[in-house]
Amino acid sequence: TLQVKVTDAFGNALAGQTVSVMAGNGATTAPTVTTQPDGTVEISVTSQTAGASTVTASINNSSLSQNVTFVADVSTAKIADLVVIKDGSEADGSTANTLRARVTDAFGNALAGQTVSVMAGNGATVAPTVITEPDGTVEISVTSQTAGISAVTASINSSSQSRDVTFIADVRTAKIAELEVIRDNAVADGSTANTLQVKVTDANGNTLAGQAVSVLAGNSATVASTVTTKPDGTVEISVTSQTAGTSTVTASINSSSLSRNVTFVADVSTAKIADLVVIQDNSVADGAMANTLRMRVTDAFGNTLGGQTVSVTADNSAMVASTVITGPDGTVEISVTSQTAGISIVTASINNSSLSRDVTFVADVRTAKIADLVVIKDGSEADGSTANTLQVRVTDAFGNALAGQTVSVLADNGATVAPTVTTQPDGTVEISVTSQTAGVSAVTATINSSTQSQNVTFIADVRTAKIADLVVIKDGSEADGSTANTLRARVTDAFGNALAGQAVSVMAGNSATVTPTVTTQSDGTVEFSVTSQTAGTSTVTASINSSSLSRDVTF
Structure with a gap:
């Protein structure tokens, strides 16, 4: 409100004067007012615009102006604007997103010094209150350690506005x-x-x-x-x-x-036998001592496979578990036994993969025995050089031939034999027996506590037949041409063995009569009779080959 006073040139109050009034800055006033008896009149000025308004009163060509001030209405304070001015800050707890809030009264007049309440969602941090600057605005800084959207709300009286700000993770x-x-x-x-x-x-x-x-x-x-x-x-x-x-x-x-x-x-679908290695060989073929192999199962890329079932076979009558299972390192040992000396092929198989290795079983020398003793040549001459021959075969307890074994040999009836012989790779060895004594010789082969005997026969040597004896066994018979004197001839070979069946030539002198040939009996002797019709001495000669003996008989 203003009061205007109108006077004349000498300062005398003038009543009933119409005064023109104007107000700036959007203020509202009556365009004219009329002075009271004392020459004054009050001017009311209103406005919805805070700030200074210049009010001018004029009459005739006289005017005066005064400023009046309107202030914003704190009772109607409200959040007029909430604007994001910086967004997308890192969620590092220090770099801020920023908003600007503007507070006005109901007519949009900026309100300074107003306390605005602020909240921020999603774990963001903000000052709980801020105070507006002279222009009614205030900046709000929001920080967060949580990436994402945070809703920021500014409130005054019952007025509030919200805006979203975004925090980004800190790369x-x-x-x-x-x-x-x-x-x-x-x-x-x-x-x-x-x-x-x-x-x-x-x-x-x-x-x-x-x-x-x-x-x-x-x-x-x-x-x-x-x-x-x-x-x-x-x-x-x-x-x-x-x-x-x-x-x-x-x-x-x-x-x-x-x-x-x-x-x-490891890939069990590609399981294969990677290795099969003999780690113990040349075991005794006794059915208990084992040759050993180590097998390794891997997949297609060489990775060991545990717990795999592997099929195993062994030939030549060897014995082996039909399946074995690999250990954690993919390996398993295979034990193979046999009662048959020689090579056994051991084959390990899984899926369509297999490997084979040879193992060797050797005959068990601890159980060496005479398996056979066979006469393969008999009836040789008892000449001390021509041999009868036997073959001895030495095996172990399971019949496996044993090479290199020393066999003791004996022969009776004066026969000669090497005291020991050694078996060949097939477990056999020939035994040569000679003798100067015709007849049966028992040949005995011995190893360990095993013994066998066979008889061989030596025969007298007809090539060396000779008259060994010529003995008169009856003499002094009558010379009557029928009563005989008798002699006995004995034929042997060079070593004195009696020779049966030998034809002995006989001659008698002094006209005596004798059979021209006689044949020896089984004991090599033969008796022959001599008759004569002439008394006196008759020389009787028996001959075989280039051997002869003579004896005199008397008639």
């Missing part, structure tokens, strides 16, 4: 937050994968998309060298290998890394 502090095995124990076939999931966050645990993670895998496993995180900050890592066992997978970003172990298992 500068990217780290491997998690590395988790989500598939393990894949087959080591170079194509079937173990899988891990890596999660990348910033220092405050906010997931980071689009981050390149470096990946390494040990124990010859194969993996992509880098993977890129998805919107949720995770990415799956596929790892393959041809090598069974543990592979350490390491994911790295910046200076942060985590490692996890994954396991590849």
Whole structure:
């Protein structure tokens, strides 16, 4: 309100004068007012606009102006605007998103010094109250350690407004937050994968998309060298290998890394016999002592396979378990026994894979015995050089021929034999027996406590037949041509063995009569009769080959 006073030139109050009035800055006033008896009149000025309003009163060509001030109406204070002026800050707890709030009264007049309440959602941090500046605005700083949208609300009286601000994860502090095995124990076939999931966050645990993670895998496993995180900050890592066992997978970003172990298992579908090695050979063929082989089963890439059932066969009558099961290192020992000396082929098979090796069983010299003693030449001359021959065969308890065995030999009836003989590779050896004594000789072969005997026969040597004796056994018979004197001739060979069946030539002198040939009996002797019609002495001569003897008989 203003009061205007109208006077004349000499200062005398003038009543009833019409005064023109104007007000600036949007203020409202009556366009004219009329002075009271004392020459004054009050002017009321209103406005919806805070600030200074110039009020001018005019009459005739006289005017005066005064400023009046309107102030904003704090009783109607409200949030007129809430504007985001900085957004997308890192969720590092210090870098701020910023908003500007503007407080006015009901007519939009800025209100300074007003306390505005502020709240922020999603874990963001903000001053709980801010105070408006002279222009009615105030900036609000919001920080957070949580990436995502935070709703910021400014309130005064019953008026409020909200705006969303966004915090982003801080790529500068990217780290491997998690590395988790989500598939393990894949087959080591170079194509079937173990899988891990890596999660990348910033220092405050906010997931980071689009981050390149470096990946390494040990124990010859194969993996992509880098993977890129998805919107949720995770990415799956596929790892393959041809090598069974543990592979350490390491994911790295910046200076942060985590490692996890994954396991590849050998591929049983490609099980094969990788090795078959003889580790003990030349065992005794006694049915108990074993030759031993070691077999190794792997998959197609050479990874050992435990717990695999392998079929085993052995020939030449050897005995072996029909199946064996590999140990954790993929190997298993195979024991083979036999009662048959010689080579046995041992074959190990799995799926369509097989390997074979030879093992050798040797005859058991501890059980050496005379298996056979056979006469293979008999009836030789008892000349001390022409031999009868036997073959002895030495085996072990299971009939396996034993070479190199020393056999003791004896022969009776004056026969001669080597005291020992040694068996050949087939377990046999020939025994030569000579004698100067015709007749039967028992030949005995002995080894250990085993003995066998066979008889061989030597015959007198007709090639050396001779008249060994010529004896008069009856003499002094009458010379009557019928009564005989008698002699006995004995024929032997060079060593005195009687010779039967030998034709002896006989002659008698002094006209005596005798059979011209006689034949020896089984004892090598023969008696012959001499008759005569002439008394006196008759010389009787018996001859064989170039041997002869003579004796006189008397008639």
